[in-house]
Amino acid sequence: xxxxxxxxxxxxxxxxxxxxxxxxxxxxxxxxxxxxxxxxxxxxxxxxxxxxxxxxxxxxxxxxxxxxxxxxxxxxxxxxxxxxxxxxxxxxxxxxxxxxxxxxxxxxxxxxxxxxxxxxxxxxxxxxxxxxxxxxxxxxxxxxxxxxxxxxxxxxxxxxxxxxxxxxxxxxxxxxxxxxxxxxxxxxxxxxxxxxxxxxxxxxxxxxxxxxxxxxxxxxxxxxxxxxxxxxxxxxxxxxxxxxxxxxxxxxxxxxxxxxxxxxxxxxxxxxxxxxxxxxxxxxxxxxxxxxxxxxxxxxxxxxxxxxxxxxxxxxxxxxxxxxxxxxxxxxxxxxxxxxxxxxxxxxxxxxxxxxx
Numbered sequence: 632x633x634x635x636x637x638x639x640x641x642x643x644x645x646x647x648x649x650x651x652x653x654x655x656x657x658x659x660x661x662x663x664x665x666x667x668x669x670x671x672x673x674x675x676x677x678x679x680x681x682x683x684x685x686x687x688x689x690x691x692x693x694x695x696x697x698x699x700x701x702x703x704x705x706x707x708x709x710x711x712x713x714x715x716x717x718x719x720x721x722x723x724x725x726x727x728x729x730x731x732x733x734x735x736x737x738x739x740x741x742x743x744x745x746x747x748x749x750x751x752x753x754x755x756x757x758x759x760x761x762x763x764x765x766x767x768x769x770x771x772x773x774x775x776x777x778x779x780x781x782x783x784x785x786x787x788x789x790x791x792x793x794x795x796x797x798x799x800x801x802x803x804x805x806x807x808x809x810x811x812x813x814x815x816x817x818x819x820x821x822x823x824x825x826x827x828x829x830x831x832x833x834x835x836x837x838x839x840x841x842x843x844x845x846x847x848x849x850x851x852x853x854x855x856x857x858x859x860x861x862x863x864x865x866x867x868x869x870x871x872x873x874x875x876x877x878x879x880x881x882x883x884x885x886x887x888x889x890x891x892x893x894x895x896x897x898x899x900x901x902x903x904x905x906x907x908x909x910x911x912x913x914x915x916x917x918x919x920x921x922x923x924x925x926x927x928x929x930x931x932x933x934x935x936x937x938x939x940x941x942x943x944x945x946x947x948x949x950x951x952x953x954x955x956x957x958x959x960x961x962x963x964x965x966x967x968x969x970x971x972x973x974x975x976x977x978x979x980x981x982x983x984x985x986x987x988x
Contacts, residue, residue, distance in 0.1 A: 645926050823906060832881075
């Protein structure tokens with residue numbers, strides 16, 4: 632038993648023979664997956680949020696809600712200020728952190744006018760946060776994706792006016808699949824602008840069986856990412872936008888670990904073949920995957936199958952489900968050489984984000 636409701640620190644999913652500080656490369660290290668909270672945006676939008684439409688919050692039993700409330704208190708300081716965060720980054724050996732609003736600040740279930748105003752506050756807040764230490768923080772914005780025309784305008788503002796590097800989107804839009812044709816203008820504009828997209832879950836939408844043991848995070852988050860990727864692939868969305876800079880967090884959910892099944896289905900059934908000219912894993916390989924999978928063997932598999940150039944180091948900081956020894960995780964993979972370590976621990980992120988480091 633752990634001696635408190637929850638804890639923040641090195642994962643129990645592997646040994647920690649590889650120390651991140653000792654093995655960090657000489658080149659810049661980048662955490663591409665981390666979160667902040669913009670209080671002004673929350674103050675505006677939160678009174679209008681219907682919890683029954685927020686899967687991670689709704690499909691949770693009493694013990695989970697109690698611990699989540701405690702976690703919210705635990706991380707409130709690092710979500711809004713930088714001193715403790717910088718201490719933690721130095722402790723982990725991270726030079727630069729890419730920060731995006733917490734998933735709950737993608738206000739897709741809120742009236743679009745309120746959401747648009749809240750997202751503007753969130754985006755401006757991300758800029759303000761990053762400017763406190765611009766050599767250490769890079770920002771991603773959020774958009775009102777339930778109204779794609781608004782989202783396109785916001786994306787222009789985020790990329791051109793705020794000079795952020797891209798956006799965070801959820802794995803569904805208040806229950807709508809990202810593969811719906813209505814979202815194509817958004818993806819088209821993101822591709823044109825070279826915007827980086829971090830696709831992040833916020834619980835599984837049909838979590839009735841996942842209310843205990845924090846399962847709608849532990850299982851539900853990767854599951855919703857898995858469904859989103861399947862639909863983006865089989866709908867032809869990723870084939871339509873081959874240069875889209877899309878990252879699926881938590882190692883892309885479950886699909887990358889069982890991807891042969893989609894190629895088999897594509898070759899065996901007309902309803903799975905659709906209009907895809909190439910096997911589905913062709914398009915999965917367009918997607919960047921972060922390293923937040925906790926075990927050495929799972930990360931080694933992702934590197935081996937999808938190539939080190941598609942793997943980017945992340946933490947999901949500052950939550951209790953975060954990775955707190957990210958460089959050690961990469962360095963500890965069997966056979967990891969210094970060049971590949973530097974690539975995954977920062978080089979790939981610098982390239983996809985256009986950072987001169």
